[in-house]
Amino acid sequence: MYFRLFIWILVSGLGLTGCSQHNPLYEEGFYVFGTLVNVSIWGVPTEQARQAVDTIAHDFQSMHHRWHAWEPGPLVDLNKAIAAGQVWTVEDNSLIFLIKQSQLFSQQSEGLFNPAVGQLIRLWGFHRNEFPDDTPLPQSTTLATLIEQAPSMADIQIKGNQVSSRNRAVQLDFGAIAKGYAIDLGIKKLQQQGIHNAIINAGGNLKVMGKKGTEPWRIGIRDPSGQGVLAAVLVSGEESVVTSGNYERFREHKGVHYSHIIDPRNGMPVRGITSVTVIDPSGTRADAAATALTVAGLSDWHRIAQQMGIKYVMVVDESATVYMNPAMAKRIQFQTQQPPKVVLTDPL
Ligand code: AMP
Numbered sequence: 520m521y522f523r524l525f526i527w528i529l530v531s532g533l534g535l536t537g538c539s540q541h542n543p544l545y546e547e548g549f550y551v552f553g554t555l556v557n558v559s560i561w562g563v564p565t566e567q568a569r570q571a572v573d574t575i576a577h578d579f580q581s582m583h584h585r586w587h588a589w590e591p592g593p594l595v596d597l598n599k600a601i602a603a604g605q606v607w608t609v610e611d612n613s614l615i616f617l618i619k620q621s622q623l624f625s626q627q628s629e630g631l632f633n634p635a636v637g638q639l640i641r642l643w644g645f646h647r648n649e650f651p652d653d654t655p656l657p658q659s660t661t662l663a664t665l666i667e668q669a670p671s672m673a674d675i676q677i678k679g680n681q682v683s684s685r686n687r688a689v690q691l692d693f694g695a696i697a698k699g700y701a702i703d704l705g706i707k708k709l710q711q712q713g714i715h716n717a718i719i720n721a722g723g724n725l726k727v728m729g730k731k732g733t734e735p736w737r738i739g740i741r742d743p744s745g746q747g748v749l750a751a752v753l754v755s756g757e758e759s760v761v762t763s764g765n766y767e768r769f770r771e772h773k774g775v776h777y778s779h780i781i782d783p784r785n786g787m788p789v790r791g792i793t794s795v796t797v798i799d800p801s802g803t804r805a806d807a808a809a810t811a812l813t814v815a816g817l818s819d820w821h822r823i824a825q826q827m828g829i830k831y832v833m834v835v836d837e838s839a840t841v842y843m844n845p846a847m848a849k850r851i852q853f854q855t856q857q858p859p860k861v862v863l864t865d866p867l
């Protein structure tokens with residue numbers, strides 16, 4: 520079993536660790552959210568950059584604890600209260616924000632992005648840090664019961680900081696949006712510390728601000744069929760590049776590959792799409808959208824992207840064909856020896 524998350528930053532000729540006072544790029548990584556988080560900061564003294572990364576690492580550890588879906592903490596407490604049909608006081612404003620944002624994105628995506636399906640995610644064995652090979656697959660009757668109970672973000676009611684659900688089958692799992700929100704908060708925190716040119720890359724969820732000196736940042740998007748880089752994209756100002764891929768986190772059973780992204784309509788792991796990349800100013804929205812569009816698949820991603828207000832999308836299917844809206848195609852530079860087959864869609 521594998522738990523691999525990669526996005527590649529193409530920063531030519533620079534190492535992965537902190538650099539000297541003379542080098543304007545400072546890079547440092549730390550492990551959180553079950554992935555490596557890399558921070559790249561341009562043009563400030565090394566000590567200032569190091570302190571800023573320390574702050575981000577500390578903040579991210581705290582978010583990881585507060586938003587964790589199965590390790591003891593505030594979200595697990597809330598989920599227990601929901602299962603017991605209780606009204607729960609949520610002290611953590613970031614959790615309230617995540618619920619409200621998720622309600623919006625869930626509604627815009629016609630329920631394809633649905634963080635209320637925590638029970639489905641647990642049933643498929645994804646509420647664990649390591650994946651034993653031999654976990655039994657969920658029984659179809661158990662899945663059918665859950666589908667019938669139809670847990671939805673619309674079931675959640677918020678009054679001030681009092682949270683309740685009219686459906687006890689709701690169990691919140693913010694795995695599809697948390698890292699996107701974290702990079703938004705991380706970039707804001709860097710700005711507060713006087714840093715205006717940086718990248719935060721949390722395993723496939725990346726946000727940039729400013730530039731790398733006089734140049735835009737050059738970001739690599741992983742080839743979902745291997746370890747290489749499929750495409751590069753130039754990004755500057757405040758923009759997020761978020762990729763959802765079914766190669767990232769999956770399990771195998773009797774030779775069958777099961778994605779960690781679940782279709783809430785039938786309770787099954789999604790098939791057919793290997794990766795979706797979304798570019799958007801908001802990391803939170805880009806993260807939710809990349810997951811939603813993976814579930815939407817080839818037939819529906821364009822419509823769902825429009826409903827979510829997304830302007831740049833690249834979808835790769837199992838046969839390695841790349842689907843893009845024209846504005847995205849203008850930004851994408853393929854890095855593979857042979858350019859892939861590309862299908863251009865209508866504008867978004
Ligand atoms: P991402 O890598 O952003 O696509 O998020 C995938 C994670 O989101 C999974 O590991 C689950 O925790 C959760 N998840 C899976 N399917 C869905 C879904 N349809 N809607 C919302 N969250 C999901």
Ligand code: MG
Pocket residue numbers: 694695696763805806807808809810
């Ligand atoms: Mg996501």
